[in-house]
Amino acid sequence: MKGNMPTMKDVAQEAGVALGTVSKVFNGLPVGDSYRIKVEEAAKRLGYQVNQYARGLRSGKTFTVALIVPGLEHPFFAALAHQVCAALAQRDHRMLVYVTASRPDIEQSCINMVRQNKVDGIIGLTYNPLELDEDLPFVSIDRRLGADIPCVSADNFGGGRMAAEKLLELGCTRLAFLHTGSVNPNETDQRGDGFECVCRAQGISCDALRLKDGDDLELFREFLRTHFNNGRLDFDGIFCSTDLLAWQVRNMLEGLGLRVPEDVQLIGFDGIRRFGGQELYGSTIVQPVQRMAETAVDILLAKDRSTAPALVCLPVSYAPGGTTKE
Amino acid sequence: MKGNMPTMKDVAQEAGVALGTVSKVFNGLPVGDSYRIKVEEAAKRLGYQVNQYARGLRSGKTFTVALIVPGLEHPFFAALAHQVCAALAQRDHRMLVYVTASRPDIEQSCINMVRQNKVDGIIGLTYNPLELDEDLPFVSIDRRLGADIPCVSADNFGGGRMAAEKLLELGCTRLAFLHTGSVNPNETDQRGDGFECVCRAQGISCDALRLKDGDDLELFREFLRTHFNNGRLDFDGIFCSTDLLAWQVRNMLEGLGLRVPEDVQLIGFDGIRRFGGQELYGSTIVQPVQRMAETAVDILLAKDRSTAPALVCLPVSYAPGGTTKE
Numbered sequence: 001m002k003g004n005m006p007t008m009k010d011v012a013q014e015a016g017v018a019l020g021t022v023s024k025v026f027n028g029l030p031v032g033d034s035y036r037i038k039v040e041e042a043a044k045r046l047g048y049q050v051n052q053y054a055r056g057l058r059s060g061k062t063f064t065v066a067l068i069v070p071g072l073e074h075p076f077f078a079a080l081a082h083q084v085c086a087a088l089a090q091r092d093h094r095m096l097v098y099v100t101a102s103r104p105d106i107e108q109s110c111i112n113m114v115r116q117n118k119v120d121g122i123i124g125l126t127y128n129p130l131e132l133d134e135d136l137p138f139v140s141i142d143r144r145l146g147a148d149i150p151c152v153s154a155d156n157f158g159g160g161r162m163a164a165e166k167l168l169e170l171g172c173t174r175l176a177f178l179h180t181g182s183v184n185p186n187e188t189d190q191r192g193d194g195f196e197c198v199c200r201a202q203g204i205s206c207d208a209l210r211l212k213d214g215d216d217l218e219l220f221r222e223f224l225r226t227h228f229n230n231g232r233l234d235f236d237g238i239f240c241s242t243d244l245l246a247w248q249v250r251n252m253l254e255g256l257g258l259r260v261p262e263d264v265q266l267i268g269f270d271g272i273r274r275f276g277g278q279e280l281y282g283s284t285i286v287q288p289v290q291r292m293a294e295t296a297v298d299i300l301l302a303k304d305r306s307t308a309p310a311l312v313c314l315p316v317s318y319a320p321g322g323t324t325k326e
Numbered sequence: 327m328k329g330n331m332p333t334m335k336d337v338a339q340e341a342g343v344a345l346g347t348v349s350k351v352f353n354g355l356p357v358g359d360s361y362r363i364k365v366e367e368a369a370k371r372l373g374y375q376v377n378q379y380a381r382g383l384r385s386g387k388t389f390t391v392a393l394i395v396p397g398l399e400h401p402f403f404a405a406l407a408h409q410v411c412a413a414l415a416q417r418d419h420r421m422l423v424y425v426t427a428s429r430p431d432i433e434q435s436c437i438n439m440v441r442q443n444k445v446d447g448i449i450g451l452t453y454n455p456l457e458l459d460e461d462l463p464f465v466s467i468d469r470r471l472g473a474d475i476p477c478v479s480a481d482n483f484g485g486g487r488m489a490a491e492k493l494l495e496l497g498c499t500r501l502a503f504l505h506t507g508s509v510n511p512n513e514t515d516q517r518g519d520g521f522e523c524v525c526r527a528q529g530i531s532c533d534a535l536r537l538k539d540g541d542d543l544e545l546f547r548e549f550l551r552t553h554f555n556n557g558r559l560d561f562d563g564i565f566c567s568t569d570l571l572a573w574q575v576r577n578m579l580e581g582l583g584l585r586v587p588e589d590v591q592l593i594g595f596d597g598i599r600r601f602g603g604q605e606l607y608g609s610t611i612v613q614p615v616q617r618m619a620e621t622a623v624d625i626l627l628a629k630d631r632s633t634a635p636a637l638v639c640l641p642v643s644y645a646p647g648g649t650t651k652e
Contacts, residue, residue: 064422071408073602078404082397085425094439095423096390099411113420244601272601275570276399 006046015042063093065300066114068124070102075272076287077125080141083293084123091301093120102182104128121300127182137305139296143186147310152296153187155313156269159285160194163239163267166283166318168202170325172237172265175199176227178220178249179210179241187313191241191269191285207235220245221252228256236264243268243281250282250323266323280321288314332372341368389419391626392440394450396428401598402613403451406467409619410449417627419446428508430454447626453508463631465622469512476634478622479513482595485611485642486520489565489593492609492644494528496651498563498591501525502553504546504575505536505567513639517567517595517611533561546571547578554582562590569594569607576608576649592649606647614640 008026012019015038024031025039042048067084069077085095096119098110107126114122114136121137124130130145132138140151167175177195181188192208199206209223227234233256240246246268250260260266261283271286273279291314299308320326334352338345341364350357351365368374393410395403411421422445424436433452440448440462447463450456456471458464466477493501503518518534525532535549553560559582566572572594576586586592587609597612599605617640625634646652 071602072398072404072411073401073408075399075401075404075602078398078401078407078602081404081407081423082399082425085398085423089424097407097411097421097423098415099408244603247600274573275598276397276401276404277570 006048008048010046011039011042011048014046015039061120062118064096064119065093065297066096066098066110066119066122068098068100068107068110068114068122068126070125070127071099072097075276076270076289078276079289080125080293083290084297087290087294087297091297093297093301100126102127123296123300127184127186129184137300139300141292141296142188143184144311149310150299150308151187151311152292152299153311153313154287154292154316156187156316157190157194157197158313159269159287159316160191160196160239161198162194162316162318163191163269163285164195164198164204164206166324167237167239167265167267168198168204170237170265172235173204174235175204175206175237175239176235177206177208177239177241178223178245179208180213180215180217180245181210181241183212183214187311188241191239195239217248220249221255224249224252224256228258231257233258233264238264238266240266240268243270243272243284246284246323247281261322261324265325267318268323271319280319282321282323284319284321286317286319288316332374334374336372337365337368337374340372341365387446388444390422390445391419391623392422392424392436392445392448394424394426394433394436394440394448394452396451396453397425398423401602402596402615404602405615406451406619409616410623413616413620413623417623419623419627426452428453449622449626453510453512455510463626465626467618467622468514469510470637473636475636476625477513477637478618478625479637479639480613480618480642481639482513482642483516483520483523484639485595485613486517486522486565487524488520488642488644489517489595489611490521490524490530490532492650493563493565493591493593494524494530496563496591498561499530500561501530501532501563501565502561503532503534503565503567504549504571505534506539506541506543506571507536507567509538509540513637514567517565521565543574546575547581550575550578550582554584557583559584559590564590564592566592566594569596569598569610572610572649573607587648587650591651593644594649597645606645608647608649610645610647612643612645614642 008022012022017035017038021031021035022039025036065088067081072078072081088095100106100110107128108130111130115133123139125141138149140149142153144151177192179192196206211219240249246266250266253260253264258264266282268282268284271284272281295312334348338348343361343364347357347361348365351362391414393407398404398407414421426432426436433454437456441459449465451467464475466475468479470477503521505518507514522532537545566575572592576592579586579590584590592608594608594610597610598607621638
């Protein structure tokens, strides 16, 4: 043995097979199952670790995936990055991270950097139109960049429906929908569409205010004040497009002397947890972040990407968190 | 031009210099300032990007750094990863992320993986004894792994002092310190040492309860109940070793019918902000996360690492967040 690092030769000797067989197993080439098992067990016994870099040179793969996100400071992006990292590690891949602050110039320059670096693919949560490289596999989160670029998202429309149905089930009769989001259209816009669809079908009135990132949040406070007369709000159920907005709206409602959930019930979207722990900020539609990450990784690393779906919407769930009557 | 990607040759032509000069500039070799500026400006005009991979092959460097953290879901780790990524990007390096869940086996296997992969160095926030590779630069966050491994942390001792001084300044006369942390000793243990040091110097009584990760948090509630008689708590100022603990203790105090900050003032540690935004959870000692990240990166990438300090403690600051009388 060379130093304390076992080599492929050591593994071949330990397994009682030819060196070529070991090489085939480590490079994923076809070999009889009994040989494969012998080699894998010998490698395990010796603590042999496949040299990823050498493996990359041989196979033309780098076993590296780039994740492009606006940042890691928002808890949804942090949770997504965490789950993508874990899903990649389980599949023996590693994760490079690029942060963009959602700026179009930085997003494009990340793409250009990634093109130059050797990676096997990109998982991107981007907000702006991008020039992509056809040869470099790309899976988008929450935004459809084109029919040939698979997109993975939560079922935003279904989540919006779920929020409306839950508020009605809990006794609400006058609903409102409040939204903030990117100026660029993306899948999360459908949260309101699903909500309003249920209201229309059931003949329930639904007021809405949709703002874009950068708009003054005070417009929400003004909206609520306009609908607040003689100590009473026109709505008894409000759906907010994110947990952050629901938190801000809750503070505005309490500022008007209204009690949540007694006077107004409130549902957010995302499933953000305090300090990355278990406690929710309020009642919410929970995004299946782990499943979104695993699905994006599976689609990205699939051998045959020609059958990749254009859009995968994964099921969300409702979780009570104190801002509804359960 | 080859396709739409300018080459070094194009840059040489545009700058009116020899190809060798361009190569020297891109590889950081000495060349007259006027030449360097010509080349850099030509490269900028043409949108030339240095091919990192080729640059790596030439220089034996990968311009890649591995960050090893327990996870990205806790907001402190998320903020640290965000700032390390930004600091590396500014220095034309990229970041690989490995998550460990603080498990010793995963921490060591990450180190082993990183050894096999080509990286220029590691920034690690780890909790367990590690076998490190002398040839691979390592900078530790918050934990001293040995005299030859530089450690970067917030000034935890100074932050503890600051919390005690602030509570005394705000009129508190009976103090307590509550701590949760890793079973393995690390720099953050000094938060309580600094706090108690001020109390001793000023002759102020200070009760303390120190728990380890995994201990039942109900022990804190019990501790508070033991010190709660006739609607009055034995303490009017409490310092908690983290913002998360301060949040939990605040809920316990309110459960006893005590008002924060009227009856008890509370200071946490970390400077965690809700939803990664601006709002603090409460009054706190803020860790200089960005400066910690930049310092760790600078030490890691320094050409001469022989003069690296064993420990760099960066100054913290106090920020009021509603749980103190300012």
